[in-house]
Amino acid sequence: MAAPMAQVGHMMCSKTLRCFRRFSSGKGVKRKIQKSSSKVQRPIDEIIQNITSPRPVSFQQMYHLRRQEAHRSILVQIPSKKHISSVYNQVKPLGKVMNIFHFSHIRDYALIELESRAAVQRVLRSASHFSNDEKIPVESRVLLLTGGFESVGKQTIPLPVQSDPKEKFEISDCYNATGLSHQIEILYHRNHLTDLGCRLRFFVCSKLEDMLSGLFPHCAVLPFGSTVNGFGKHDCDLDMTLSLLQSEHQVGKNPNLKFMTKKRTDNERGFTQRSLQTVADIIEQFVPLCLGVHRILNARVPIIKFRNDACNIECDLSFSHISGHRMSEVLWVLSELDPRVAPLVFCVRHWARVNEVNRKHPGPWVSNFMLTALVVFFLQSHPQPVIPKLRTLYHPVNPHDDFSAPFMSDYTKVPKTKNTDDLGELLKGFFAFYSSFDFQSRGMSVIEGTTFSKPDFSPVYLENPLDVNLNVCKNINIPEFERLKKAFETALWNLETNGEKKQRAWGLMSILLPNGNGNNGKLHVHVGDLFSQRSESGNQDGNQDGNVDDHQVDNQGGNQDGNQDNVSDMRTKAEPSH
Ligand code: GTP
Ligand code: MG
Secondary structure, three states, X not given: OHHHHHHHHHHOOHHHHHHHOOOOOOOOOOOOOOOOOHHHHHHHHHHHHHOOOOOOOOHHHHHHHHHHHHHOEEEEEEOOHHHHHHHHHHHHHHOOEEEEEEEEEOEEEEEEEEOOHHHHHHHXXXXXXXXXXXXXXXXXXXXXXXXXXXXXXXXXXXXXXXXOOOOOOOHHHHOOOOOHHHHHHHHHHHHEOOHHHHHHHHHHHHHHHHHHOOOOOOOEEEEEHHHOOOOOEOOOOEEEEEEOOOOOOOOOOOOOOOOOOXXXXXXXHHHHHHHHHHHHHHHHHHOOOEEEEEEEOOOOOOEEEEEEOOOOEEEEEEEOOHHHHHHHHHHHHHHHHOOOXXXXXXXXXXXXXXXXXXXXXXXXXXXXXXXXXXXXXHXXXXXXXXXXXXXXXXXXXXXXXXXXXXXOOOHHHOOOOOOOXXXXXXXXXXXXXXXXXXXXXXXXXXXXXXXXXXXXXXXXXXXXXXXXXXEOOOOOOHHHHHHHHHHHHHHHHHHHHOOOOEOEOOOOHHHHOOOOOOOOOOOOOOHHHHOOOOOOOHHHHOOOOOOOOHHHHHHHHHHHOOOHHHHHHHOOOXXXXX
């Protein structure tokens, strides 16, 4: 995937780059959002302002622009938000500032995007080291503002200091909404990964790339998964792969003069494990702000887990593999095709987490990724499909190409759907569809958008679009499937019987209450209870607790549920087995 991305980069003219510079990660179409309460209104209005910028038309463009943006950025720790003017003063003489973001996590930080990498180098060359023997003299794009405070509060910065809205979704936000669709919009807009969240994740990758580039000048640390697939939540983890030599960088072409290198002494897996071990040591010892490094090297796909403390991001780093990136591209294109796709996926994922049919750690239950695939299949199977079957989106170079062939280069050319259902109708449709789906004998294909006779006895069979011999839902065992099926039915019942706005939990609230599942659809909740209750804490979904023991927990889960065979496959989510 790296090669096409770089090609896109070379092909794009500076005008195009300028044109895309301000795209945001909010979804693309202005929607009619009825305003019912000032509490829910403000963040949505902010998002509407942001989504008028032109948007990239292919995954490669989006990816390239994000990477460039990250390479031109520096992160500066500051004493408080008002010190942003001081940072601006330090940086301004060395290069034009394109964007400034402020965020706080324990401390305050400014993420500053400069006009070019050369400007970043000038800033770095101007910075000094602590004169303290205990400090390791590492140079990176993470800096600390220690002086130059005379301009604090005095200087005005000629561009806005951007930051994320503080409010996150709470179930009580839904109470004053105008309808089920509006409730789903609120959930999505409050929870989705923002422009800043995306920039910080790309920045973490590019910083790591810098640190390793001394030995491997053409290495790449590439994000995949929810950071880039259009379904990222504000606190989602950062999945990354490390590639030591991107294929487009063959450096010189002289076949007579080669770099002298060492030969690998062990097999591919051994090499990966030893290399990751070395990278983990470097991160632990030298990379600022990366803490809690854990090496999970005996997993089927070895990974390193760590936490970026400033950005408050849980990170998973694995060695280069294509399928995670390809799958991210598939999902990104689907999320861009219709503005209802991502809010619906968010809602279904949130419902699944609250109702405990999906959990934070891997196990024999439905994962976020599987839920996304189920939503995609439902949207394709609708009598008036919302998104097309995948086959229509690929551009196979020859008829025998599999689905690793490139996607169409401009998704905006895909004909628009005629389906006009609102989000509420689609959500009910989703639960109705899977409440009556013949899981026993039918498998699902998102390539064809149709069902087929199930080839094995897995409780749920959804063909992997990147390898049609594999089942994406292979890990779901029978007890978890039964719970899921029951939860679909209960959710449908709740939505149909609590659709109207009354003095109690209505619409989305009726399915987002913990333990709502299994109460036969009867609500015993009073509105007053809702206002004291967060529907989803950071710990449930957001990796806030820095729990790095997921991979051990999942072993126990597998044993308890009698799904031992699949357990080793699920030990890391970096590259699934199916
Ligand atoms: P979050 O829950 O927000 O982290 O979503 P995510 O999409 O990042 O999921 P996760 O971190 O579990 O996995 C990262 C990526 O790996 C996904 O986006 C998919 O591209 C891929 N992936 C995850 N699970 C599976 C699976 O079961 N099968 C396949 N084929 N790919 C998967
Ligand atoms: Mg992830």
